[in-house]
Amino acid sequence: MYLFISGPEIFVILVIVVMVFGADKLPEIARGLGKGMRQVKDATNDIKREIKNSAEKNDIDIDIASNIKNEINKVTDNIEDYSQPVKKIKDTIVDDITGPIKRNK
Incomplete structure (x- = not known):
């Protein structure tokens, strides 16, 4: 009501x-x-x-709110672009470290 x-x-x-x-x-x-x-x-x-x-x-x-939202989306996309290679390297390192451990079991 x-x-x-x-x-x-x-x-x-x-x-x-x-x-x-x-x-x-x-x-x-x-x-x-x-x-x-x-x-x-x-x-x-x-x-x-x-x-x-x-x-x-x-x-x-x-229309400041939509401009701010667009800028935040751009920054988020840029961060994701830079973080993808780092994630791949991290996954490779984790696989290299845990690979021998899993094979020994």
Whole structure:
């Protein structure tokens, strides 16, 4: 559920709201809440749009997270490229050491 509130808890809250404000005021309260939530959503969208436009105007890359992820992937690939020969040498040495031991048993 939304905000960790279950059905019975919502019902209790609605009963309390009806008792406090009355049934005739509920539509007005709901309209006011809806209007307020819409204004908040519009304001956040405007802020996001302004930040994006300002970043594009000043040639600032706003997609930093994907760039960092790409760089991490490149570094990981480079590390794997360098570590593969070392792993092969290690495996060869381990095989050379354990080979005679396994043959003697």
